[in-house]
Amino acid sequence: MTERRRDPLTGEWRMFARHRQDRTFLPPEDHCPLCPTRPGGPPTEIPLADFDVVVFENRFPSLVAEPPSPDVAGSELYPVTPSVGANEVVVYSADHTLGLADMDAARVARLVAVWADRYAELGGRDEVAYVFIFENRGVAVGVTLHHPHGQIYAYPEIPPRPRLELDVAAAHLVRHGTCVVCDVVGRERADDVRVVARNRSFLAFVPFAARFPYEVHLVSQRHAASLLDLTDPERLALAELLQAVVAGYDHLFGFPLPYVMSMHQAPTDDGQHQAISHLHLELTPLHRSADRLKFLAGSELGAGAFVNDTAPEDTAGQLRAAMARAGIFTGAAG
């Protein structure tokens, strides 16, 4: 069973993939499927002795290029469609323990180039409307493999959250004649108090209305709709700032902070979205303190209304202080 069903109460499409229940779950390190295949060792997903960055199709996908027919018949009230699209795995390096914060910046820049390449290739497919690059890091966010890696979902329509952001940005453009994310960047630069780190091309800040205590948005300072609009120096700047923020997370409480990284870019359907799409990465760690998680419960899951027990101005300061202690260059005055 691999199919998509639309919820009649919200209009949201959801993905069903029963075979994913059997996916590999936290295997021991010597059976890591994302490590290189060692001579004489068991075969892994990657039949190479060494590699830089590797992308392959997820073995337990919820979206595939040639999906089977749905198990159930759809109707107008309960629409059902094949799970067309793609799920890819992006392995950051051959090293089982080398995370984003510890790589050299040139390697992270190559990862950014790979992301841009996959965005272009997947987005160029007729059946793909939205390419979503993300990373789940840490057991607390449900990671089933420790080897540093990210994922790419290529959806056949614009999914709910990017859809909402585009609608809000379109209304803002009509009303003010500007890109709302550009306006946010200007305001964060002016206020400065929520800025965590900055360089010539990107700005990292705890958003004014953050959902999570240590949420950080990493935003292109000039209007760029996707990774494809970045110059090589801008891609390097993105790599450097992403690395600085993740290193800051690792130093905040003295352990690698579990997080979800979500990259929002322009849809790749036929629509004209350039003016209302502004590349940004949303990093959402789940911790609200060293020993407490922020759980999504009644207000968040049932009402969609987030409660944040911290002030973004405070948590931005804590992140800056952690980065200063670790000697990470942030360019932020605070």
Add this chain to the structure above:
Amino acid sequence: MTERRRDPLTGEWRMFARHRQDRTFLPPEDHCPLCPTRPGGPPTEIPLADFDVVVFENRFPSLVAEPPSPDVAGSELYPVTPSVGANEVVVYSADHTLGLADMDAARVARLVAVWADRYAELGGRDEVAYVFIFENRGVAVGVTLHHPHGQIYAYPEIPPRPRLELDVAAAHLVRHGTCVVCDVVGRERADDVRVVARNRSFLAFVPFAARFPYEVHLVSQRHAASLLDLTDPERLALAELLQAVVAGYDHLFGFPLPYVMSMHQAPTDDGQHQAISHLHLELTPLHRSADRLKFLAGSELGAGAFVNDTAPEDTAGQLRAAMARAGIFTGAAG
């Protein structure tokens, strides 16, 4: 700091309440603040030797009747408002260990009557637009007190998820002349395969496009916009079916399944929402199997697109089987 900020990228209001960081966290049973105050013992939140159901204002609220002024100045891009509204705690009984499934049905029916009373009272306040009754159960969903209890949030506007459901229901009404939830009830009765339990007034089923593997919706079989529209026998029927489903959860894997219960009813602002509001309870357990949780990660948090690794038709059958093993009357044929 207690204030509400609107996110410029999504238009969603979020609640900030820094004092909540210090809230009571899993106290030992003999210091439970939700137990009756025992003679000679420490004072609890409830200065009574015994009680049936008790409602009081949350000591660590994110919404209050007379909120302080916000800490920061708002702007058109970054609106800020006082956290007006209410957060209430509903303690289900004086017994520290007596959960919904183990109470007698008359007691659960009294709880339903209390919910209806609070919905009417809070909804009658000028500043309240939406009354949201919910329960978080289990440490896995972030519960900080074990004593069986639920909560009520009275929001000053209709929060995002109910707002979305209302918009979808309004479009459905225009197009088909019917309530979408009434149509779903009819379809679930006809298909039968996802029905978990039923009685004369309510239907419990795993939704066709469930977000969570063991999600169950408990829906009034006739169109009723809120608890206030139910007759006394209907309230008793709701109590009995809620109890049956929770007892089924407890027998599914042999431990009390952590869940969030969210009740969706008509808004209480001045709008005319009766025709597009249909009372339903959404129960969303986090487990996808006895020893695995369904985590919200990249696709859910960043894109708003849920992946479900199970077929709703299968999980409904598993829940029916668990209820049958435990001798719980469900009225469901399967």
